[in-house]
Amino acid sequence: MALQVLFFCPRWGSEHLPWEDFCRNVKQEGYDGIEYAIASDTTPKELDTAWNAAVKNSLVILPQHFDTYTANFTEHYDLYCNWLLRIRAYKPFKVNSQTGKDFFSFEQNKVLIEAAAASGIPVVHETHRNKFSFAAHITKAYLEKIPGLRLTLDASHWVNVAESFLDDQPSAMQLAIERTDHIHARVGYPEGPQVPDPRAAEWQEALNKHLNWWDQVMLLKEQQSPNAQLTISPEFGPFPYMVHIPATGRPVADQWEVNSFIMHLLKNRYNQKNEMPFKASMAPPAL
Known part of the structure; x- marks a missing residue:
């Protein structure tokens, strides 16, 4: 059995569409599932609607945590644990988490990482500005000290933070690649986390840098196990990630088309044939 690569479409940027219409579009485009950024105040009705629409269209939902923002660590911890507890009821096969804060201490962020590990859910932690993993060299220290820490590699953030393509941080990038289970396939550049359009010739250097990192993740997965699995979410976002023409509000590219x-x-x-290793058959729980 070959390495399984599953592709997830972000709900981010398509929130205006009813779930049924969105899921139909996602399925027709050839994705395997949806990455759904679930806010803490999302209602049970909204969650059930999302899960039902995904199951109906044979799609899998990969929940994303993002909105625990409070600077008070005790409150932050409680909110984060409550979010994990709530999502656990849906038995997700994986959760992508934007975890902690860049200004929390190592020990504080470590407590949050340990809470995720104890949740009973496979959690991968996204490399993201403003979180514990905001920079390559900082994340390297966490990876060295926490052996079980697994990542969602979104190198676009690191490129932006370091204002470079990280050619001077090969050991940090290599360790991150070795610990990656999920990829956010967005292309960043030294002055921003998202190039205006990766199809344009002027952004080919940035695209090729990211392709090289993604290729390395693929190669390592194949070497580790022929039955390994990798998930990928193309995650070009809407405004303000997507550049708009001043005054008109018109985006310079179409987010759906770029993803x-x-x-x-x-x-x-x-060379993926889009064969699902499991069925999207779980109905939402009674909450």
């Missing part, structure tokens, strides 16, 4: 371009590029690059 589809990345998905199909990687699917062809990695």
